[in-house]
Amino acid sequence: MAEPLFDRLALIGIGLIGSSLAQVARREGLVREIAISTRSEKTLERARELGLGDVYTLDPAEAVADADLVVLCIPVGACEATMQTIADSLKPGAILTDVGSVKMSVIDQIAPHVPDTVHFIPGHPIAGTEHSGPDAGFPDLFQNRWCILTPDKSTSRDAIDRLTAFWRGCGSDVDTMEPGRHDLVLAITSHLPQLISYNIVGTADDLETVTKSEVIKYSAGGFRDFTRLAASDPTMWRDVCLHNKDAILEMLARFSEDLSAMQRAIRWGDAGALFDLFSRTRSIRKSIIEAGQETPAPDFGRPHKKGRD
Amino acid sequence: MAEPLFDRLALIGIGLIGSSLAQVARREGLVREIAISTRSEKTLERARELGLGDVYTLDPAEAVADADLVVLCIPVGACEATMQTIADSLKPGAILTDVGSVKMSVIDQIAPHVPDTVHFIPGHPIAGTEHSGPDAGFPDLFQNRWCILTPDKSTSRDAIDRLTAFWRGCGSDVDTMEPGRHDLVLAITSHLPQLISYNIVGTADDLETVTKSEVIKYSAGGFRDFTRLAASDPTMWRDVCLHNKDAILEMLARFSEDLSAMQRAIRWGDAGALFDLFSRTRSIRKSIIEAGQETPAPDFGRPHKKGRD
Numbered sequence A, B: 001m002a003e004p005l006f007d008r009l010a011l012i013g014i015g016l017i018g019s020s021l022a023q024v025a026r027r028e029g030l031v032r033e034i035a036i037s038t039r040s041e042k043t044l045e046r047a048r049e050l051g052l053g054d055v056y057t058l059d060p061a062e063a064v065a066d067a068d069l070v071v072l073c074i075p076v077g078a079c080e081a082t083m084q085t086i087a088d089s090l091k092p093g094a095i096l097t098d099v100g101s102v103k104m105s106v107i108d109q110i111a112p113h114v115p116d117t118v119h120f121i122p123g124h125p126i127a128g129t130e131h132s133g134p135d136a137g138f139p140d141l142f143q144n145r146w147c148i149l150t151p152d153k154s155t156s157r158d159a160i161d162r163l164t165a166f167w168r169g170c171g172s173d174v175d176t177m178e179p180g181r182h183d184l185v186l187a188i189t190s191h192l193p194q195l196i197s198y199n200i201v202g203t204a205d206d207l208e209t210v211t212k213s214e215v216i217k218y219s220a221g222g223f224r225d226f227t228r229l230a231a232s233d234p235t236m237w238r239d240v241c242l243h244n245k246d247a248i249l250e251m252l253a254r255f256s257e258d259l260s261a262m263q264r265a266i267r268w269g270d271a272g273a274l275f276d277l278f279s280r281t282r283s284i285r286k287s288i289i290e291a292g293q294e295t296p297a298p299d300f301g302r303p304h305k306k307g308r309d
Ligand SMILES: NC(=O)c1ccc[n+]([C@@H]2O[C@H](COP(=O)([O-])OP(=O)(O)OC[C@H]3O[C@@H](n4cnc5c(N)ncnc54)[C@H](OP(=O)(O)O)[C@@H]3O)[C@@H](O)[C@H]2O)c1
Pocket: A012, A013, A014, A015, A016, A017, A018, A038, A039, A040, A041, A043, A044, A073, A074, A075, A076, A078, A082, A099, A100, A101, A102, A124, A125, A126, A127, A128, A129, A130, A131, A132, A133, A134, A233, A236
């Protein structure tokens, strides 16, 4: 195993993302020591039982004190308050990053409090599951996924390179991007799909003409696909909506406009328009599979064996 | 192996569903002989290469001639023309069924042409993948899935029981339902999710502010889930839209109404409303998993191993 890239990694927040980072950093020998801090006794205790780190504390300032890499793994809306707590304890020369699903707002919350001696590089791994908490983490979560960093022009090249090496060590490819562009791109590739999933599951739940038990029994017709994203953590997604409002509203407007056109085509029985729309959407999946971002197995490779699903 | 339930099974259409039926019927010894008919030389040849049946013909009337179970496995919009071709060749006492995703329209197309001596029982297995054609079929497709039959009051009990036994032999549970109710229930559990998937992929494809390569690279943020359904056969789904128009438009209207409410909550930063909506959608997935209609594995059990996805 190569030399560790960092001496002490501090993870502030130890849910799905924090726990996965702890496990891969340990397995790949990316850091010498891991300090873990989280808000609640209960989660901290669970992290300890899982053996995710070396040092455990409820005080984030204590966790970051000697750390040369600090990763905030908390909801987007919690960044400012947490930053205020840790700002004075950050070690000179340390790299401070985060994993939040929104970047402009996180920068607004954090940047004003960052000491001159600390390198702040916002980040976002495009990897996740619908589960939360320390038990949901696993070391291969970031494997073959992209991690986006949004440094500004003044950020030290050396610090960016070291953080890039860390994410590569986690199995990811790394891109850099302007934070505003990140928020726009993720609004279509992540936030809109998430909201549409919540919405369709909500619609089904509210119907008075079809019972919940019918929806459940016949969900393999397609509906069940949407319930995966709609089972994601409500706090995380509330915060994403509140903190990436403009880009999300723009994508929702586009989606609604297109949906109205489809509705019209169905109402008027416009077979040609429907066929065209349903044909041109195929190639994107093919490209996603070729890019290694999706499994080629039919039905996501869901089990279809006798007695197994 | 038990006695076969039927002597000769005729499959009219040998795509995903027909091919899967051929394979499971053969493996489970449900029928003595399988006759296959399809529209094109090419598909028929492929079915022969795959060894899916015993008799192959381009003439559906020839395939049904001696069959005591006939299953139409063709797009919903093709039922009337095919029925006109086979009506005079159906064997007295035979059971005629189909697998179409819509039931009212299929009944309107078929029922007027059914000879008095033939038992017509419309059907729909709630099982599928995004792939089409004979190569996409596999014998476990129907395992643990529901099959809905929509017989009318005059249908022979014995015929219903025999068709039920056939679907059970394929691994499915069987429900009976009124055709109108089927079309309403499937509009929410299958047709709406399908159309929403096509729509969101179409929206992403059309954006001039985000490039296609960005959509592809960062699709693991959620978008890729929708591309699966949106890769389904355009002919099949065009026909479903044209033939279940009213129920689909009703569900689209409900969905749009709910989406507007969500849009408003985001615009006005209504954190409580967003949190509530995002919380109540979790339990449906749990119920679907408990009902055996979904895998409990995170992320549909997609591979996350090093170098494997
Ligand atoms: N889940 C995904 O798919 C995904 C993917 C990419 C990026 N992200 C981003 O990663 C971050 C964490 O997500 P996650 O999925 O790991 O979440 P998670 O599993 O729910 O864990 C959240 C962690 O943040 C802590 N926390 C929650 N609210 C807090 C608050 N108000 N102040 C301080 N700490 C708080 C929790 O502490 P306690 O348990 O001790 O209360 C827990 O340690 C989010 O910013 C999210 O946008 C998530």
